[in-house]
Amino acid sequence: MKDNRILMQYFEWYLKPEDKLWQQVSREAKNLKEIGITDIWLPPAYKGAGGKFDAGYSAYDLYDLGEFNQKGSIETKYGTKEEYLQAIRDLHNNGIKVYADIVLNHKIGADESETVYASEEENQNRNVDTTLPKKIIAWTKYNFTARNNKYSDFKWNYNHFNGTDWDESGRKNAIFRFSGKHWDQNVDQENGNYDYLMGADVDFNNPEVVNELDKWGKWYLDTTEVDAFRLDAVKHIKSGFMADWIKSMKDEKEGLQCVGEYWNRNIDSLKSYIEKTNSTIPLFDVPLHYNLYESSNSSGYYDFARIFENTLVKEMPSQAVTFIDNHDTEPGQALYSWIPDWFKPLAYALILLRKDGLPCIFYGDYYGIPAQNVNPQKNMLENLMKLRKDYAYGEQKDYFDHHDIIAWVRMGDEEHSNSGLVAIMSDGPGGGKMMNVGPKLANSTFYDYTGNVKENIYVDQDGNGIFYCNGGSVSVWVKK
Helix, strand or coil: CCCCCCEEECCCCCCCHHHCHHHHHHHHHHHHHHHCCCEEEECCCCEECCHHHCCCCCEEECCCCCCCCECCECCECCECHHHHHHHHHHHHHCCCEEEEEECCCEECCCCEEEEEEEEEEECCEEEEECCCCEEEEEEEEECCCCCCCCCCCCCECHHHEEEEEEECCCCEEEEEEECCCCCCCCCCCCCCCCCCCCCEEECCCCHHHHHHHHHHHHHHHHHHCCCEEEECCHHHCCHHHHHHHHHHHHHHCCCCEEEECCCCCCHHHHHHHHHHCCCCCCEECHHHHHHHHHHHCCCCCCCHHHCCCCCHHHHCHHHEEEECCCCCCCCCCCCCCCCCHHHHHHHHHHHHCCCCCEEEEEHHHHHCEHHHCECCCHHHHHHHHHHHHHCCCECEEEECCCCCEEEEEECECCCCCCCCEEEEEECCCEEEEEEECCHHHCCEEEEECCCCCCCCEEECCCCEEEEEEECCEEEEEEEC
């Protein structure tokens, strides 16, 4: 019997070293299994430039998983290497697949600087030089002396990068492209060419770089035994490298899964990248996130029936990982677009109770974000995850025929004896819809699993019944 999958992003930006996330994962593994989590996305496990205070996206040493005294600590923000490996083992013992978050696009926190020639680039159009080539002092040498060549003797220098954002000699922050180098092609075209993001920009045309990252990826899979990769910032990485690298990793580990973060609300950009990478990298459905964000802040003026328009889950459902919020959209972050509490049950129902896409729930919604006074929504999420685990199966029929009230029916299947549900929600005043639940659920009494509507509903022998929801609310009706 094949149950529905649920991915959980198991971290938020404001976690502290004393939270000891890897230990928490081990403690929570059994509970996560029980509430329906099948897959878990863990944050970057290697040493960042900020040592134990670094969330991991300022990638320094990809081989240091909390093993070497670098950047002021042995442990990372989340713990030691052994704690990380133990957390993975505990998740696996509970049947949960593990996604490792990896950052390949850039490196930060170099050990030494070098004098190089570089041109400054126009920020809004990285295809335009604003200066002639000049000498700058760039932080581009990575020696990893504390690791002492363990696992790899590769040393990074300016030849392995296309550019950087800091000239030590002039104490100037700007985008510098190294002379003789060009920004990678087949990246997002925002700002003319969006190869450059931050730090020292990795040159994926350099054969030494390609070889080292291939070696590292295989080492990582062998060392950690993770089941999947979450690939950070893929819009900044040329599609050809990414496709080749993923193929190599899948050749190394049968059944390896991947998902990429391509932060662009334009559906055509996401579809193009998926096609260029031979459909090997499903993407997070960023357009859906923004549809939900706009709807939740529209005071009821958003056409709710169009909530899935121009989204990845609608146009390429097999390539979509759906989500509501994440570490980049939470309060105080650069991509802040936090969906308000009142709308969260509606949003999560839209990704958890439908047939398409792999839904991803956010740690900050489940456990809360104390640093930003965000309260946990454990009960709501556990109810919806229970519904997904036990009831959300079978043919789906949509009733997206009203600008405020939308609904759908899951007619159940034979493998899950009590399966089948009706979900109805409103971002306005609420109301009801006549719907047909199909023969399996006909001639039955239904109750609202969420408890928002107290009265039961009878469905006649033909499968017809009127289902209700309150204003600004979702109700999920299951067979009594």
